[in-house]
Amino acid sequence: MSSGSQKKSLDVLGELTREIRQFTGLGASFYRAAAARIGMTVTDMQVIDILESIGPSTAGQLADLTGLTTGAVTGMLNRLEEAGFVHRERDPNDGRRVIVRLASGKDEMQAINSIFDAFGKAWDELASNYDNEQIAFLLDFLKRSNALSRQEIIRLQEAPEAEGEISSAPLGKVKSGRLVVSAGIYRLTLHADERITELYQARFEGPMPSVAAKDGVVTIRYLRRLLGMAGKQGASEVALNVTIPWQIVVQGGAADITAKLGNLNLVGLEVKGGLSMIRLELPAPSGVVPIRISGGASDVTVRRPAGTAARVHLKGWASAFVFDDQTFNYVGNDVRMQSSGFEPTASYYDIEVVGSASMVTITSG
Helix, strand or coil: CCHHHHHHHHHHHHHHHHHHHHHHHHHHHHHHHHHHHHCCCHHHHHHHHHHHHHCCECHHHHHHHHCCCHHHHHHHHHHHHHCCCEEEEEECCEEEEEEEEECCCCHHHHHHHHHHHHHHHHHHHHHCCCCHHHHHHHHHHHHHHHHHHHHHHHHHHCCCHHHCEEEEECCCCCCCEEEEEECCEEEEEEEEECCCCCCEEEEEECCCCEEEEECCEEEEECCCCCCCCCCCCCEEEEEEECCCEEEEEEECCEEEEEEECCCCEEEEEEEECCEEEEEEECCCCCCEEEEEEECCEEEEEEEECCCCEEEEEEEEEEEEEEECCEEEEEEECCEEEECCCCCCCCCEEEEEEEEEEEEEEEEEC
8 A cells, every 4th residue: 555545544544533533422412402401411311312222221231331330320210210210120030130111101201202203313314315235334333333432431440540640739838728620520539638738639540630739729620522432531539638728619520529528628619510420528617608519410419417507599400309308309490498497697508509400419417
């Protein structure tokens, strides 16, 4: 092959790779747009579509296909079953296995089906421009591509922890801290650590983010990539020094956020962008501490210390909403509540949840 022909071949392969990345990115964007159209979360919509396309599946199979943990999928299935979208049953051939099936007769399923039916008709029209041999080739390519994507998801999920890189910065004379995590991240784990003498310590897995620390502001920034391409952006575990007050901002979306901030002096926390799961364990507040979660989520859990007051403003839609000892189904628009014995002059958490969510739990203990 001549050098000119080889260069042309590489150019074509490069263009093909770019189109595939765009294809997967647009697929993720379609899920987001469809979910927003009918007031569901992206992951809920994805699971329903998987069950519609491949049929009854186990929770483990759904975890493999979505890239979520089995625990996250189980929580999601609990909500979908309670809402009447799916039901679970024992496998008649293996009593140890639980099979998940789409429920029939749910009115909301008609809205979901109409979206995918319209998309399917557009695909049928596009496919009519190709003969049987070309369609067979495309089908083989897509099957191989899907198998490759599944392998990459598993590889990223099973990446050894030893691959992680460490980052830190000296505390020096810093009197207050601000942590900013920008752009999409797959998993973020935060915790307060009495043992560290540095301003912070962080360990990263997967793609290494840009990290900067100046005047107490720690910025962790991941490069933006097309969503849906081989799973995760990356994972970060960040420990914060407990001797100074902290403000925390996570922006750009995340699949899984866990924050155990038990003995931290927290002055504010904001999470914005699409989420799958977020779990916050808050410390005792000093004054009025704002907590704001926006952008939509599958599962939001906020736990504060026993006896800590809270005021809650739900500015969106939730399939299920639990506030202390009260449980509500299908609530939204503009719900305002406060904990028993709430006193506006005392220290409390001012919690605001904006956007759609499957499950919101705000409790104490």
